Amino acid sequence: xxxADPAEIxxxxxxxxxxxxxxxxxxxxxxxxxxxxAGRKPLxxxxxxxxxxxxxxLRLTGTPYQNYFEGAQFVHFMLGPATVALAVPLYANLRxxxxxxxxxxxxxxxGSVTALVTAVGIGAxxxxxxxTLLSLAPKSVTAPVALxxxxxxxxxxxxxxxxxxxxxxTGAVVATPLLNLFRIRDWRARGLAVxxxxxxxxxxxxxxxxETAGAFAGxxxxxxxxxxxxxxxxxxxxxxxxxxx
Amino acid sequence: xxxxxxxxxACQLVGEVAARGLGLPVPGPVIGMALLFAALILRPKLAERxxxxxxxxxxxxxxxxxxxxxxxxxxxxTLGQHGVALIAALLLSxxxxxxxxxxxxxxxxxxxxxxx
Numbered sequence: 230x231x232x233a234d235p236a237e238i239x240x241x242x243x244x245x246x247x248x249x250x251x252x253x254x255x256x257x258x259x260x261x262x263x264x265x266x267a268g269r270k271p272l273x274x275x276x277x278x279x280x281x282x283x284x285x286x287l288r289l290t291g292t293p294y295q296n297y298f299e300g301a302q303f304v305h306f307m308l309g310p311a312t313v314a315l316a317v318p319l320y321a322n323l324r325x326x327x328x329x330x331x332x333x334x335x336x337x338x339x340g341s342v343t344a345l346v347t348a349v350g351i352g353a354x355x356x357x358x359x360x361t362l363l364s365l366a367p368k369s370v371t372a373p374v375a376l377x378x379x380x381x382x383x384x385x386x387x388x389x390x391x392x393x394x395x396x397x398x399t400g401a402v403v404a405t406p407l408l409n410l411f412r413i414r415d416w417r418a419r420g421l422a423v424x425x426x427x428x429x430x431x432x433x434x435x436x437x438x439x440e441t442a443g444a445f446a447g448x449x450x451x452x453x454x455x456x457x458x459x460x461x462x463x464x465x466x467x468x469x470x471x472x473x474x
Numbered sequence: 475x476x477x478x479x480x481x482x483x484a485c486q487l488v489g490e491v492a493a494r495g496l497g498l499p500v501p502g503p504v505i506g507m508a509l510l511f512a513a514l515i516l517r518p519k520l521a522e523r524x525x526x527x528x529x530x531x532x533x534x535x536x537x538x539x540x541x542x543x544x545x546x547x548x549x550x551x552t553l554g555q556h557g558v559a560l561i562a563a564l565l566l567s568x569x570x571x572x573x574x575x576x577x578x579x580x581x582x583x584x585x586x587x588x589x590x
Contacts, residue, residue: 301541340575355559377501387545422575462499
């Protein structure tokens, strides 16, 4: 076999799933490394770092997203089973859920509806319309569920993915100073509210601050995934038609 | 390990079929999550069996959003054009949702006397 021209090798790699699957894992590892080096600051989010690195790489190599996704879909596929797996931590916290059942249920409903209605309302007030506005609706929900909800209601799942991550970072950064400012001392209330509003990234932050807050944040995230999946398809299209029709 | 993966995939599969077959607006994997939750309540032993697989999967959960996140390259003009509106909506809405959740929790905890 004669050695191939580098250009030919590149042509092969560009169309093979192997390259982009590897690139995805490498980019995420670099993002995670940066996150740990920065002392786990929520602003240095590993997903955001990985997305930025890969976006630059695609631009530099002139690779269309569809080609990239052919490799990355193996990672993307695992979102479904991972969503199902969220039932396990929810079940593990059943005792905690029973101990504060009514406050949790009420706070879940309030936080979930507020997140959805204010996101769409403020977006509409700032002139957002249609698909972009619908993509905002599930922004507080954990990403695997948010993508499904976005698709169901007619949003753009890829846009939703990034909005979800930015929401998580926002929640993780503002929650502690905000709640200290209002002198909220109940860790259960703090955790649950952050989990509902800022899903996994907020939950990770809550665990850094307080163990109880972290457990309640995890419950808030899991329950809000269920609740938003149920109410967003009914509420979001109606709200968008009402506010930005 | 394999059996655990089968449990997860089977829940998702039933969820997807139910969502499509019954025309439910809920994503299939979310129905799968509810099914697994119900299964865990009915058979508590399943939790111990499946936990190593699920915690492995969930500890790398954020990696799984990367492929979808990279899709933002197709929406860069939306982000550029509506960046201020999107950031304002995300910031204000996140603050509003946190405050609503916290105060409703505290109010209902006081009403029902749920001990801290």
